[in-house]
Amino acid sequence: ETGVTQSPTHLIKTRGQQVTLRCSSQSGHNTVSWYQQALGQGPQFIFQYYREEENGRGNFPPRFSGLQFPNYSSELNVNALELDDSALYLCASSFFWATSNEQFFGPGTRLTVL
């Protein structure tokens, strides 16, 4: 069984640029959720994707967008980067109809905005 993988591991961008982060879900899972974790804080929910559509969104502006592909992998896109976007971006996969609500996290992508 393959766990959740994310790429790249680290990324450095400048303010105003755009970034794309990628996530492959755990085998058997059909749902991907994205979280932002600022240094010293708990993860904050950005949005979830199921059946290639956004299924729930946290308190993040529209410049945070995503995609899910037929193989259940996902992308997180952030436009017009701001300094406060510097964080660890986590992807979590799950099975939508599971009664357990378990979400399994990847190792994250560390984004630094200069």
Add this chain to the structure above:
Amino acid sequence: QQQVKQSPQSLIVQKGGISIINCAYENTAFDYFPWYQQFPGKGPALLIAIRPDVSEKKEGRFTISFNKSAKQFSLHIMDSQPGDSATYFCAVHGSSNTGKLIFGQGTTLQVKP
């Protein structure tokens, strides 16, 4: 609006001791209460979780105690080991199935040899 309050912020325990971390939540609609363990540079790993229809769940050295009326739940780590040194997060999930986990602020645990 902080829906989940976690305490303490940091904790130092001697090897073999009991580590206790507490969380309090506000919304009675939450129906799933997991604890995650996170090591530096890694993603959170699911440790143990409970549903509100039981008051306690034990898995190895880890136990969740759940008090529905008080809207509180806690993680107990028995026989704490240096390898348990990590940041622990409680989280809650609502029944709307939008996948939104709401996390606490985290507790940094240090277990001294």
